[in-house]
Amino acid sequence: MSLLKIEGLRVFFRSGNRTVKANNSIDLEVMNNETIGIIGETGCGKSILGRAIMTLLSENTEISGRIIYKGEDLLSLSENKLRDVRGKNIGIILQNPAAALNPVLSIGDQISEVFRYHDKMSKQDARIKTAGILEMVGIDPDRMGEFPHQFSGGMKQRIMIAMGMAFSPELLIADEPTKGLDPETKKSIVNLLQNLVRSKNMSMILITHDLDVAEKICDRVAVMYAGEIIELASVNDILAEPGHPYTQVLLSSLPKKGLRSISGESPSLSSPPSGCRFHPRCEYAMDICKQVHPDMFLTDIETEVRCFLYNGGQDKP
Ligand SMILES: Nc1ncnc2c1ncn2[C@@H]1O[C@H](COP(=O)(O)OP(=O)(O)OP(=O)(O)O)[C@@H](O)[C@H]1O
């Protein structure tokens, strides 16, 4: 069953006479209990997608399309109803915990606020719940009265996870939850997320640069390039047989396979290349790629790839 269905989502930022098209006609469905990974180069629009689903975007944003959550379009809900959805159904772990945590509130107060607000709990009950959730993410509940700056990066990340998880959301959006963590901490955060998904029957959208993490946690992976999804496949298929020329280069640039940076410039989001946005950097580019914007084509292993190489059964690169 589908939990979330995004249709034709566009997120544009206008500044002066420039329009930054951070998300361009995104279609994505997240099933019940599914973990879907979002990968792609820096600046391709991953975090904006996560924030758009939470309808957490700044004033100068133009957003269109549909974000259907359990039959209701989030983009047409009132701010009051949205606040409810954000608090009861969809949780988010923001990309930068240092900026997302309130520096002048103890972590216990920040987490208990979630319970006080959403579940209308008494102060006492909220503290008990907070202690429980801190324990779950591996933080000593005795540290509840301490402030964010007293915790290490990995600990802050755990606090963010605790906050994102506090009300047991049906969908969790986790934006780079393992970024900048040492291998040991990363491993425990991955285990933690995995356990949460299993034990709570939750769906998750995991934004990550880390393919190892995606491989461990995700069922499917969407690859983004210049504000678009250019490949969508099961995690095993994408790792074994990446379809899009961009995905192939992206995966071959992973550290474990030896660093190989992607040649050519990152695309501009205000004036992206014509036709296929990847064509200036693509070693297979054909004439059509410069002129026509490709649809998503289905490959013979049922992967969806936005590339003319898959239009009409031509040989794979
Ligand atoms: N408020 C804004 N106004 C204008 N442009 C913005 C705004 N917020 C984000 N952008 C632009 O939108 C694009 C997508 O940003 P986003 O944060 O989604 O990238 P990302 O894929 O998450 O990158 P990273 O991997 O570095 O986190 C970037 O080019 C960014 O500069």
Ligand code: NI
């Ligand atoms: Ni980001």
